[in-house]
Amino acid sequence: MTDSGNKAPLDRLTEAYEKMLEQVHDAYEVTRESALPGLKEYLSDAREKVVELGELTREEADKVAGYIERDIKDAAHYLHDTGEQISTWWRFDLHQVEERIAETFSKVADQTRLELGKLAKRAEQASTYHTGEITGPGTLVCTNCGKQMHFRKAGHIPPCPGCRRTEFKRSEE
Template identity: 55%
Template sequence: MSEERKHDTPDKLVDAYERMLKQTHEAIAKAQHESVPLLREILAKTREHMVELGELTREEAERVAEYIRRDIEDAAKYIAETGQDLRDWWRFDLELMERRLFDMFKLVADQTSLQLAQWAETARQMSLYQTGEITGPGTLVCDQCGSETHFVKAGRIPPCANCGGTRFRRRAEDKT
């Protein structure tokens, strides 16, 4: 076939490309047209369900559904006008939510660490052994000077022989 003849005959793949593109465009346009009523229907069913369950009054459910509809339309408008991804529309909200979540987490962590510190101090105070108390076998370390007092059997705790201190802790190896 001559070069001139090739240009005269329609290329089957080019023709198929154009028809496929047209059909795809029509299907997308149809889906977009149908998606708005479908979205409204789903939103209405969800709204009614929440009213039936008594989770919201009809007025509250209408208000919330309107908020959702507004936000979806705003997002669609953003995408249509900018060509940007939905994630870009949410970016500010995500950063704000992340910051709020971080602040809430930090607050909880701070409160938890304060509570743990209080518990640790309480445990530290409770783990103190005082002169006059009775203890079992093991080694107590003076809280004041670090001097050790050894017990081979249960006995009453005397004042520290080195400094006269009255508060002791059990030596770490003895705790296990």
């Protein structure tokens, strides 16, 4: 196992989120045909790579891949439905987000907007986020008390600082 084995589990998962998202973006840049099936394949390849390199267990890699897929679908759903920019989905200025993750995430979300828009149209409810999961940049709102949590980079979702509940949605304001 690499030196990442010495890091706290949440730090490893957060770093893996950013690394897998970057790998998905790099693979997507190579070929842009058939975006939705390709995106799933690229995410699967990125997941396999971190497992093969011993950076994450299969279970951890599956979790992180699920988080990335959820965030991309949520962003694409928002972009498709509103026509807004990714910075509006995040609810704060792009310069506040770490430049590398913002650029990578923006390209993946924007490039797949049309393809994922078809899937997003079918989904009537926005994605639900839970304490303990990893999320990308943006603002989450507690479904119980409405308290907002702002994520400027990928990170784990803690319990609500207002009521200690564990379920969140993306901000719609």
